[in-house]
Amino acid sequence: MTDTLRPTDVAPSDPAAVDWAARAAALDADDPLAAHVAEFLVGPHSDVVAYLDGNSLGRPLRATAERMAAFIDEEWAGRLIRGWTDGWLDRPLELGDRLGELALGAAPGQVVLGDSTTVWLYKLARAGVAQRPGRSEIVVDTDNFPTDRYVMDGIAGELGMTVRWVETDPELGLTPELLAPALGPQTALVVFSHVAYRSGYLADARALTELTHAAGGLVLADLSHSVGSVPVELDDWGVDLATGCGYKYLNGGPGAPAFGYVRAEHQAAMSQPIWGWLGRKDSFVMGAGYEKADGIRGFVSGTPPILGLVPLAASLEQLGRATMAEVRTKSTALTTFAVDLSDAWLAPLGVRLTTPREPAARGGHITLQRAGFREVNDRLWADGVIPDYRNPDAIRIGLAPLSTTFTEVHRGLAALRDAIRDVD
Numbered sequence: 089m090t091d092t093l094r095p096t097d098v099a100p101s102d103p104a105a106v107d108w109a110a111r112a113a114a115l116d117a118d119d120p121l122a123a124h125v126a127e128f129l130v131g132p133h134s135d136v137v138a139y140l141d142g143n144s145l146g147r148p149l150r151a152t153a154e155r156m157a158a159f160i161d162e163e164w165a166g167r168l169i170r171g172w173t174d175g176w177l178d179r180p181l182e183l184g185d186r187l188g189e190l191a192l193g194a195a196p197g198q199v200v201l202g203d204s205t206t207v208w209l210y211k212l213a214r215a216g217v218a219q220r221p222g223r224s225e226i227v228v229d230t231d232n233f234p235t236d237r238y239v240m241d242g243i244a245g246e247l248g249m250t251v252r253w254v255e256t257d258p259e260l261g262l263t264p265e266l267l268a269p270a271l272g273p274q275t276a277l278v279v280f281s282h283v284a285y286r287s288g289y290l291a292d293a294r295a296l297t298e299l300t301h302a303a304g305g306l307v308l309a310d311l312s313h314s315v316g317s318v319p320v321e322l323d324d325w326g327v328d329l330a331t332g333c334g335y336k337y338l339n340g341g342p343g344a345p346a347f348g349y350v351r352a353e354h355q356a357a358m359s360q361p362i363w364g365w366l367g368r369k370d371s372f373v374m375g376a377g378y379e380k381a382d383g384i385r386g387f388v389s390g391t392p393p394i395l396g397l398v399p400l401a402a403s404l405e406q407l408g409r410a411t412m413a414e415v416r417t418k419s420t421a422l423t424t425f426a427v428d429l430s431d432a433w434l435a436p437l438g439v440r441l442t443t444p445r446e447p448a449a450r451g452g453h454i455t456l457q458r459a460g461f462r463e464v465n466d467r468l469w470a471d472g473v474i475p476d477y478r479n480p481d482a483i484r485i486g487l488a489p490l491s492t493t494f495t496e497v498h499r500g501l502a503a504l505r506d507a508i509r510d511v512d
């Protein structure tokens with residue numbers, strides 16, 4: 089089955105002779121996850137021809153629309169304040185456990201949903217560096233996602249630490265070879281993205297973690313571009329701290345709660361810096377002074393985003409009907425098909441692939457580069473073909489495995505090819 093999903097295996101030597109539409113249809117016919125596509129909601133007035141940005145904002149499930157309405161009627165309007173004691177307070181931990189089991193390789197009691205990725209980066213990095221007193225450096229790569237870079241800069245300024253920048257190739261990402269020379273007795277924390285937001289490079293999280301631990305530091309992994317698309321094994325890799333978005337491949341909707349992971353062995357000693365009432369032991373005693381709650385609850389700050397958990401619950405149910413291995417197989421087949429189309433149609437027009445060619449070295453999106461792509465992207469959006477644009481001159485094609493068809497990739501890249509010709 090895997091083999092039939094790899095278009096390059098059967099590519100004839102003359103690309104001009106390939107019937108790409110038939111190839112896309114055959115790949116869709118062989119796709120074991122194809123049935124999931126129909127579970128997504130298409131807006132009644134939707135003009136979308138091809139959605140190629142599931143890595144940036146996932147599509148809503150039909151079940152999400154139904155459950156939001158039911159939640160408002162039954163739980164919010166029906167139970168009102170009683171909802172908190174009915175179970176809302178435990179929901180971020182229960183769904184965190186489920187996310188941990190399905191997509192993070194995390195045993196129960198280590199994941200909680202809430203806050204944004206940016207806020208988690210702050211909370212977890214502060215918790216982490218406090219465990220390494222006397223060490224003065226936070227290591228970050230220069231092409232990490234902007235919020236990761238800014239938050240670490242801010243923490244360094246606040247605590248009198250230094251950000252040790254690792255210069256990476258923007259077409260790749262952080263490798264063990266690049267990280268090793270930046271580590272030393274001053275390393276408190278290494279912050280890296282598992283899948284690079286620009287290039288799609290898939291970092292070797294286990295190797296980066298082992299290297300960091302050998303130097304005596306801790307790691308904080310940002311899984312925003314991998315969770316729900318690439319298998320993750322946090323417990324097995326030895327990762328100390330992790331976070332990631334709920335609205336990308338997890339389809340939680342704009343501004344969905346993010347997740348925080350704190351490895352069990354660190355939870356008792358670590359403390360996050362925003363001492364809110366719902367992370368306190370016995371919150372409702374409303375007692376004097378802050379005393380951290382036990383376990384992962386001690387990493388909660390304020391009131392959890394219960395409304396925002398409704399779509400994530402629906403998404404996790406859907407993900408529970410697939411395996412991450414199946415998701416990764418389809419993800420790889422989708423990006424491989426997109427690379428093949430790009431080679432056949434776009435490379436002759438001067439487009440460059442700035443994502444690793446080797447499927448095992450990339451996550452769920454590919455990036456293409458050519459002068460004038462901002463204007464091309466604007467035209468595509470107006471026509472309902474939706475990738476995204478990133479400076480400088482890059483278009484990202486993000487292919488969410490549960491919601492994207494090969495036919496959609498074919499349609500989208502054909503539109504991209506035609507838009508380049510029109511703009512020229």
Ligand SMILES: *Cc1c(COP(=O)(O)O)cnc(C)c1O
Pocket residue numbers: 204205206207233235236281285310312313333
């Ligand atoms: C999307 C993304 C974020 C976004 O953080 P927010 O707090 O949700 O705005 C952070 N880090 C990475 C690596 C991302 O890809």
